[in-house]
Amino acid sequence: xxxxxxxxxxxxxxxxxxxxxxxxxxxxxxxxxxxxxxxxxxxxxxxxxxxxxxxxxxxxxxxxxxxxxxxxxxxxxxxxxxxxxxxxxxxxxxxxxxxxxxxxxxxxxxx
Amino acid sequence: xxxxxxxxxxxxxxxxxxxxxxxxxxxxxxxxxxxxxxxxxxxxxxxxxxxxxxxxxxxxxxxxxxxxxxxxxxxxxxxxxxxxxxxxxxxxxxxxxxxxxxxxxxxxxxxxxxx
Numbered sequence: 001x002x003x004x005x006x007x008x009x010x011x012x013x014x015x016x017x018x019x020x021x022x023x024x025x026x027x028x029x030x031x032x033x034x035x036x037x038x039x040x041x042x043x044x045x046x047x048x049x050x051x052x053x054x055x056x057x058x059x060x061x062x063x064x065x066x067x068x069x070x071x072x073x074x075x076x077x078x079x080x081x082x083x084x085x086x087x088x089x090x091x092x093x094x095x096x097x098x099x100x101x102x103x104x105x106x107x108x109x110x111x
Numbered sequence: 112x113x114x115x116x117x118x119x120x121x122x123x124x125x126x127x128x129x130x131x132x133x134x135x136x137x138x139x140x141x142x143x144x145x146x147x148x149x150x151x152x153x154x155x156x157x158x159x160x161x162x163x164x165x166x167x168x169x170x171x172x173x174x175x176x177x178x179x180x181x182x183x184x185x186x187x188x189x190x191x192x193x194x195x196x197x198x199x200x201x202x203x204x205x206x207x208x209x210x211x212x213x214x215x216x217x218x219x220x221x222x223x224x225x226x
Contacts, residue, residue: 032211043202043217044154087153096211097142097167101153
């Protein structure tokens, strides 16, 4: 079993719709969680950190469920520019630098 | 300000050739990371530097891979006797300090193709 698992997609979603995807992680001691966005043939960029209480940044909402060991990302009112691969990233216990990256979920927003 | 830069952006090597990939992190950033990203996969950790000290090289796939950051700024990832399985995008990232909560800023990557 991979340490961080994501549905690779692609998720094909009409513009303006709401889309959500999850990521599961295997290490129950993980403390830090992130969503990164990666455009085709570009570098990853931090979208948002994920906090225990859940957090929102504009149209994006991230949630953490420690009991079930998953994090989620919800995108409301999706835009064409949201088309990208979304990478789930989880820390390793006792490390301030090592992160485990999921393989990403590809999202395609259609006009 | 300038972000993380990497060179070359593309590299085609013949199997057995040595290659050197350069990373210029954001000025003043303490932490520097190298990752390997295969097609359709997420980045895989290779190595971590805190200033000039290489604190972790556990992700380097073999002893053909070597990284250095001698003055705590520019870093070089060297791959000796390249093999076809080394073909991937090599990403460098830097971070201001030592906290996981800080953002990692990535360079554009070097796309390595070994023929």
